[in-house]
Amino acid sequence: MKCSVYIATSADGYIATLDGSVDWLHISGNSEADMGSEDMGFQSYMDSVDCMIMGRKCMDMISSMNLSSEQWPYGDICIVVLSNTIKEPPENLLGKVEMYSGSIQNLILKLENNAYKHAYIDGGSTITSFLNLKLINEMTITKAPILLGNGVPLFGKLNKPIKLIKAKSVVYPNEFIQMSYGVQY
């Protein structure tokens, strides 16, 4: 199955501050820019995926936002959260995500057996694990125009360098730069 990434980072490559906050994301860039209905490709991306796999920290961050049904950005796609320690999701995510402990390869097989075709992979550690397993096929990284100077990096250590292909880039009116790549192992 296809696995891809759609994630925002600071210009220096962090996905959150050290305390897990992404508040900086919402105050970065030109807030007076006319974005119209521009969502930087998020809905179109969501329409292309049929399941999502994220790490436990990513789930905690989403849980902390305490989103209403109207604010929930992931539609009704199947969301699997990787954790070897937590067996139940937080109360406000009950029924929205399912926990999984075990190997990523077995999870992918299980999803493929259930006819899933395209997984949205989210969270820095999870993305890095998938890259090391040569499972990520495409990445869309949207860079907010801010240097955080410290935080949780998107990319962790890789077993070896990975070649990117099909580079694309677009600058949105809010001064966010979105880069897209294919991945060649």
Added chain:
Amino acid sequence: MKCSVYIATSADGYIATLDGSVDWLHISGNSEADMGSEDMGFQSYMDSVDCMIMGRKCMDMISSMNLSSEQWPYGDICIVVLSNTIKEPPENLLGKVEMYSGSIQNLILKLENNAYKHAYIDGGSTITSFLNLKLINEMTITKAPILLGNGVPLFGKLNKPIKLIKAKSVVYPNEFIQMSYGVQY
């Protein structure tokens, strides 16, 4: 005086491998792309600066390349190397760079007193120091389409977040993505 950055990184933000190598830079991207006379803006950038300030590690990297006069990319601009320990440049850089120990602010004053207008700031630690001193005005970062997975990061720790403005982006035929920003303190 204006201080700016023109630097290449991997897609995950490293300027060199842990052993200081930038060999990956020369094998990244689509090597069969017709770049014609395209130099990704380097000569135009060099024409805009009249001096250069770099760290000692950056000097060592350039020294290790053992460039001939024909290969020397920095013309005859004044190059100042920051070091509190090394008093003389390596033999193959004698006459090409001058060593400086002291505060960055005093160096800038000295250069301004000598009518310099625009400094090219190079090297990760030096760029981070300049950002923390609110001295960098513009940055051009060219991202090679490769994830290194480890190495020397372009950006170090900052005293506080820094807002970037005037975002621009271009994709070159070799699949390098160049991002340009102004800096707002």
